[in-house]
Amino acid sequence: MSKSTFIICEKSYLIRKGLISIIEKIPDTRIVQQFDSEDEIKNLGNFESDFIIINTNLLNTKTQKILQKISNTSAGGMGFTQIISLSQKSEFKEINWVEYINIDDSQNIILTKLKTLIGNRKTDNPKSEAPDEISKREIDILKNIALGLSNREIADKLFISAHTVVTHRKNITRKLGIKTVPGLTIYAILHKIINIDDTEQIKS
Amino acid sequence: MLITKNIKMADVIHMNYFTLSVLNRFGIELGFGDKTVAEVCKIENVDVDFFLEIVNAFVDKDYFPKKQLQTFSVKLITDYLRKTHYDYHQIKVPEIESLIEEMVKACYSEKENLVLLKKFFNDYKQELLNHTNREETVVFPYTIAIEDAFNSKTLDNSVFDLMETYSIAIFQNEHENIEEKLFDLKNIIIKYLPQPKNSENCHKLLYALFSLEQDIIDHSRIEDKVLVPKIREMEKVITKRFGEKK
Structure with a gap:
């Protein structure tokens, strides 16, 4: 499963650290970058993330435009970057704030707000919640990998392009958590996709 | 901290x-x-x-990259790396082997699964051995020769010849992710292996695998983030010196 990524923009070291420690309590999250001055905000466009949490006291009319632009572009093809305000007043109305975090919010309130946002995002992007079970086609591919065939050979045998084989392999690895050919072979034997004897024939 | x-x-x-x-x-x-x-x-x-x-x-895996480690001599760094190799082969790998062996012995049904596991680890052990041997016989001596040449005032042609046949860039290219198979082995045990009745050994085995994996990742990090950049810089300087001489 892909991680939800955050950029945090806030002057106060203590608040940044506090926020980070709360975000880290949520599984599968990652802090990509931290900014603590108005000047640095200009570089926001160079980074990709799912969420930007920003204190409006770091914004001016110029950087506001940058932020508006970011909220309209997608991060790594995974949907639009969502912008969360870290201030009480709702200034900069042109920005499409998806949530407000107040300095007085308790940990639970902040956790609930963030988890809801992450949850919504996941359901908006069906791609990111693909089932971890491997498909029938992937089992076909896996079988041939375990038998020691190369991508090219598998492609020819199954009448698909080598590129498609590579894509399948990536998905198999992601779903099973196994990267190497010998590892995949063991998986295939344990799940009776191939027999031990099959592999020995190849090696000899 | x-x-x-x-x-x-x-x-x-x-x-x-x-x-x-x-x-x-x-x-x-x-x-x-x-x-x-x-x-x-x-x-x-x-x-x-x-x-x-x-x-x-x-x-702390995020501690790198730091300039300080760059200031230590290549000899000191490779000595440490050599000791980690020794550790793998003398302590960590034998420990894992004997744990697998015990599991095979204690197992009566579906023994073939564990035999499979044993073979997988055996292959891995050989791979690790080849990997560390190559580092000790080719890579480390090369880095020390480069450091010597870097420190010496005179230009020795033999170093230039050496650099013609090998460079740290080659090492970088051939430096495969040796920890990947350990990662697989862990996942196979955690997620897919039908659990033997005596799960105690299985847990011990996992602890040992995690420990070896962390060590190897750390080891590769020192090589990739410290040794390689250091040698690459030295190579540049030496090549430049030879250029000026000609």
């Missing part, structure tokens, strides 16, 4: 007990009472700054 000179050595272990293997490689023995890192290092004749860099890099 950053480990510093004035922290008690005992607290370093309390913080992360995997550091025991780092201590072991520096030849530091237990029983140091309340002595600080600096005091223990002094007694054991260990370069405390080097120890601190290595142990911090080990504990």
Whole structure:
């Protein structure tokens, strides 16, 4: 499963650290970058993330435009970057704030707000919640990998392009958590996709 | 948390007990009472700054890249890396082997699964051995020769010849992710292996695999983030010197 990524923009070291420690309590999250001055905000466009949490006291009319632009572009093809305000007043109305975090919010309130946002995002992007079970086609591919065939050979045998084989392999690895050919072979034997004897024939 | 000179050595272990293997490689023995890192290092004749860099890099994976480690000599770094190799082959790998062996012995049904596991690890062991052998016979001697040439005032043509046949860039290319198979093995045991009745050994095996994996990742990080950039810089300087001579 892909991680939800955050950029945090806030002057106060203590608040940044506090926020980070709360975000880290949520599984599968990652802090990509931290900014603590108005000047640095200009570089926001160079980074990709799912969420930007920003204190409006770091914004001016110029950087506001940058932020508006970011909220309209997608991060790594995974949907639009969502912008969360870290201030009480709702200034900069042109920005499409998806949530407000107040300095007085308790940990639970902040956790609930963030988890809801992450949850919504996941359901908006069906791609990111693909089932971890491997498909029938992937089992076909896996079988041939375990038998020691190369991508090219598998492609020819199954009448698909080598590129498609590579894509399948990536998905198999992601779903099973196994990267190497010998590892995949063991998986295939344990799940009776191939027999031990099959592999020995190849090696000899 | 950053480990510093004035922290008690005992607290370093309390913080992360995997550091025991780092201590072991520096030849530091237990029983140091309340002595600080600096005091223990002094007694054991260990370069405390080097120890601190290595142990911090080990504990905190984000500690790299730091300039400090770059200042230590190649010899000191490769000596440490050699000791980690020794550790794998003399301690960590045999431990894992005997745990697998015990599991095979204690198992009566579906023994073939464990035999499969054993074979997988055996292949891996061979791969690891080839990997470390190559480093010790080719890569490390090369890096030391480059450092010598870098430090010496005269230009020795033999180094130039050496650089024609090998370079740190080659090492970088052929440096495969040796920890990937360990990652697979862990997942196979955690997720897919039909669990034997005696799960105790299985858990012990997992602990041992996690420990070896962390060690190897740390080891590769030192090579990729410290040794390689250091040598690459030296190569540049040496090539330039030869260029000026011609």
